[in-house]
Amino acid sequence: MILLVDVGNTNIVLGLYNNGEYINRWRLSTDANKTSDEYSIHIMQLFNQNHIEVDEVEGIIISSVVPNIMHSLENMIEKCFKKKPLTVGPGIKTGINIKYDNPKEVGADRIVNAVAAHEKYKRSLIILDFGTATTFCAVTKNGNYLGGNICPGIKISSDALFERAAKLPRVELEKPGSLICKSTVTSMQAGIIYGYTGLVEYIINRMKKEMIDLGEEEPYVVATGGLANLIAEDTDTIDEVAPLLTLEGLKIIYEKNKE
Known part of the structure; x- marks a missing residue:
């Protein structure tokens, strides 16, 4: 299962992809003032409500246009999922x-x-x-x-x-x-x-x-x-x-x- 995270100026869209299909999509408000702990609460609530275990996530990728939110999100991901996310940026393979x-x-x-x-x-x-x-x-x-x-x-x-x-x-x-x-x-x-x-x-x-x-x-x-x-x-x-x-x-x- 892959967690896809698209960070926009207004909303953060999250998608869970597994075995060829999107099994969940969620939308959060983008707030650079939130701490990693606050984002952790939101994420854990979403996973619990949908009866999904965080250890089912094998990989995470983030695309962001809001640089000052990345520290909180990356910390949240490492706390909740015990993984380092892949971030779209210079040096990443895209095929274009x-x-x-x-x-x-x-x-x-x-x-x-x-x-x-x-x-x-x-x-x-x-x-x-x-x-x-x-x-x-x-x-x-x-x-x-x-x-x-x-x-x-x-x-x-x-x-x-x-x-x-x-x-x-x-x-x-x-x-x-x-x-x-x-x-x-x-x-x-x-x-x-x-x-x-x-x-x-x-x-x-x-x-x-x-x-x-x-x-x-x-x-x-x-x-x-x-x-x-x-x-x-x-x-x-x-x-x-x-x-x-x-x-x-x-x-x-x-x-x-x-x-």
Whole structure:
């Protein structure tokens, strides 16, 4: 059994993989102020509630974009599981070639997604991850990670509107069904969601053109992250939503490095 840990700015997603399937997935809030003991309590509760023994876990891999949480998590893992985790970072085998000016700058989450998508599709790709930030990544058929771009996430955009405009309320991220709205709440929802859909479409189309100009086939567009379905429902530029993409990438990287 492998424990897969994806540490994002907002949430920590944990997955347990065993004999070809994911047997559990959990989500915790990311909190750099929590101690290793506090994280240990959470983890032990999750394992106990699901009647899983910690000694069934034979390996652990972590991908993190939050450096100041790693000390607590690594200590927690060594306390609970008596194992040293594998951490996605420089020197780890991934099976892709990173063409960034400085490869160390590429977020671990972007690398993990690229590994999973390349292994699964073996073709030119654009990968979107709708997290705290929304990332767009270009990967060639041969597994070259070309780069991409980073935008404020949908939730960040919505929160900024509420925080910076005195008379505007905080709204749920729900589609109002129309762009000509008759209330402040639905007007904000339409602007945030449909406006973000337009952003996604424009960036994807520009990235496709740039990749084709480099000699690649038209890229297949894969999206992941908590809000991927919200945007994918209203655009035909996203070919597939893959909710387990990051966990798949962690599993693949673990298998490439477990020896």
